[in-house]
Amino acid sequence: MAPGLLSALPPRVFAAGEPVAYAALRLGYGLTLVTHGVPKLFGLPHGSMADPMAGSTRLIDTVLGLPFAPQIAMAIAVLEGVGGAMLAAGLATRMLALAFAVQMVAICLALGPTYPWIDRGIEYPIILGLVGAAVAMRGGGRFSLDRMISNRS
Numbered sequence: 001m002a003p004g005l006l007s008a009l010p011p012r013v014f015a016a017g018e019p020v021a022y023a024a025l026r027l028g029y030g031l032t033l034v035t036h037g038v039p040k041l042f043g044l045p046h047g048s049m050a051d052p053m054a055g056s057t058r059l060i061d062t063v064l065g066l067p068f069a070p071q072i073a074m075a076i077a078v079l080e081g082v083g084g085a086m087l088a089a090g091l092a093t094r095m096l097a098l099a100f101a102v103q104m105v106a107i108c109l110a111l112g113p114t115y116p117w118i119d120r121g122i123e124y125p126i127i128l129g130l131v132g133a134a135v136a137m138r139g140g141g142r143f144s145l146d147r148m149i150s151n152r153s
Contacts, residue, residue: 023090023143029131030088033100037080040073053077063110076103087135090144097135104129 039046040053049055053073061069079099087096107125114121140146 019142022138022141025131026090026093026135026141026144027088029097029128029135030084030086032128033080033084033087035084037077037082037084040077041081059110064106079103090140090146091149093140093144093146094136097132099132101129101132101136104132 036046036052038044039049040056043051043053046052056076057069057073060066060072066072079096083092083096083099086092087100104125108122108129111120111125112122115123117123
């Protein structure tokens, strides 16, 4: 059996590309979260949701039964909008990624046990939560503001 093209490449090729790939993952993750927070913060529609802030508030209130639903929804919107942008830039990476991982666990509890995302299930939050946990463990990486700040001090 002939080896695949990728297995024929020397390991140093992958090692050299890893910091760039990780930065792209962190950037894409953060920007994905921004796309959920900005519509809530500015009263814009998001996909099929005409008012995502109202939807979030309703989910927090009626499904999770938590008090202060509007305040929690606003905190989540700020976390997603501002925190997502900070995460994309690699600023306060570990703390924000952990917060997003915890948020995704809460979303899974609220939406479960349905799995397929198309049915408002937990498929998408599981992946986002796992990425958040991995980024929290790894930190900002070579191409992050966290790294730039730590190199200056």
